[in-house]
Amino acid sequence: MTDPKTWLRKNPQVRTIRVAAADLNGQPRGKRVPARFAHKVVEDGTRFPFSALNLDIWGEDIDDSPLVFESGDRDGVLRPTDRGFVPMPWLEGPTALLPIWMYHENGKPYEGDPRHALALVLKRYKALGLTPVVALELEFFLIDDSGKTLQVPVSPRSGKRRKAAEVLSIRALDQFDTFFTDLYDACEEMDIPADTAISEAGLGQFEINLMHQDDALRAADDAWLFKMLVKGLARRHGFAASFMAKPYEDYAGSGMHMHFSVLDSDGRNIFDDGGPRGTDVLRHAIAGCLSAMHDSTLVFAPHLNSYDRLIPENHAPCGICWAYENRTSAIRVPSGSPAARRIEHRVAGGDVNPYLLVAAILGAALTGIEDAQEPPEPISGNAYAQDLPRIPADWGAAMDAFEQSAIMPRILPEDLIRNLLLTKRQELYYMSELSPTEQVEIYLDTV
Structure with missing residues (x-):
């Protein structure tokens, strides 16, 4: 610095x-x-x-x-x-x-500060001689919100409005080339390690990956700053950008997936056993993430709109499970080099607080490691079609699970748990007074 x-x-x-x-x-x-x-x-x-x-x-x-x-x-x-x-x-x-x-x-x-909550989790890792390596994938929408209904912005290149999802489309990226060029230039100025950009499955939806790093606090900082940057820069280009979970009813919502591995004091990946299966510690960490998933849903889906995204067969895992190389599962172990063996946590929406997201996931994994928990067998096939334990289906149920949890006090400070619950219960009360249009208006620019 x-x-x-x-x-x-x-x-x-x-x-x-x-x-x-x-x-x-x-x-x-x-x-x-x-x-x-x-x-x-x-x-x-x-x-x-x-x-x-x-x-x-x-x-x-x-x-x-x-x-x-x-x-x-x-x-x-x-x-x-x-x-x-x-x-x-x-x-x-x-x-x-x-x-x-x-x-x-x-x-x-102050333990009600979400950044300090993450720092406390990392302090526990450090005491064990361990260092998490974290990467975040952020999905967002570019939106024309100037009219009564949300729609894809007009392309500055073609002057046209393409009303279709275009997965991995180079054309979709090129339609907003000036915006993305400015965005990458700004990331360089801000020292945000923005890597690959792709177009996604929603209307005007894109994803940018932030490079992995062995400073989880900085990774969360980068995500927090990146969200500010994307939203602010889009306005300079004449449209909106939003990380809200689901702005369009008929299209997939936005997630924030987190990849992580853990290094020992010698810099070795403790999930790597030299092969595709991974170590016992990998499975302990997966078990910890699975055991805390239900109770920590309020962190992964913190807003009323978050639950519109959590629908089976809509690219948003709802079943509590894990698998090797399977994007329908909540926890995915990607294939590739054993040295890069890692966990991908796929539940969270783009509307999350990055500090709480990273704290909740790393804290859950650490409880699994500390307790040597064993996960169930990995699934195969379509997780959406299987009879699995589920995360809470609505905002109120997620608040109840968070409040009654025995595991969350092991991960987050008690003051923060109390404050977050008070915040969310007040929002639940006042959101019920708003129309769907008014709800979208508040979430579009904030989250």
Whole structure:
């Protein structure tokens, strides 16, 4: 990381900065600061209420949260992460973002901060001499939302609107070549390791993979920043981009798949046995992911719209199972070089908080490793057609499972579990008052 003060001196064109932390919904919460006062944030941090990381999707206080009136709505101290300043190429003027995370006055990390929740999971891995290697695949839609109904944007190249899904279509990518060129240039500026782009099965749907790395916190940072970038840059190009789980009823929704392996202190992949089967530790990690999957669905599907995506035979796994090289299963072990043996977790939607996603999956895998859990036999064939245990089918049931879980307190801090439940129950109450169109409007730009 470049020293933040050095970065500011080398970039005198930057006149304003944003300082922002991720709340429980993954929304950036923070402040705008003139660049000439940025050194104060770098040196001393900044302050805003603990409750600011526990707002609902509208940005409103949680009515019965102990963080608000009961505690006097006290401030936390927010300090820069080790990311340093990041350019914000989607804005008109030269601007930089300084990611921050929250602490108590005495320097103790605030456990309601989702980034700290992931850091706690990684601390447990480190204590065992283990390092997760993480890669994320992010799907999103490009959308013309200027009219009463959502539709694919007009192609800047052809002037036409193609109303069809085009899986792995070069033509679909080329229709928005200027956008994708700008997007990759921006990823270079922001040091986000964007790799392959493909067109997907939904209307105007695309996927970009972020390269694997042995710093899971940074991988989550990259995903959080990438979502901001894609949404902001699309607006500069005259249309919207959204990671909402399912904007179109008749087409597949967007997921966020996570691949991970684990290295020992000598840098060896502990899932690799030299062959296609993988080690016992691989199966223990799979078992942990399966045993926590039902109870952690609220993390993987955090919004009302999330459950429209979780429909059998719609490219969204609902059955709790695993398999080798099978994309209908919730957990897939990809084929390929044994040295790259890994787990792909396929349940989450694109609308998730990346910090909570990575924490929940890595935490679940670690419980399986610690307890030497054994998974059921891998399935073969179409998982959608099989009689399997299922994740919760609706938002309320997912909240109940999360609240009653015995496994979630082993993965996430109790304060975060409480705060997330309060947030989601308030959203459930107010979402019921909105029409489907109004629900789509709030999710389109936020998640």
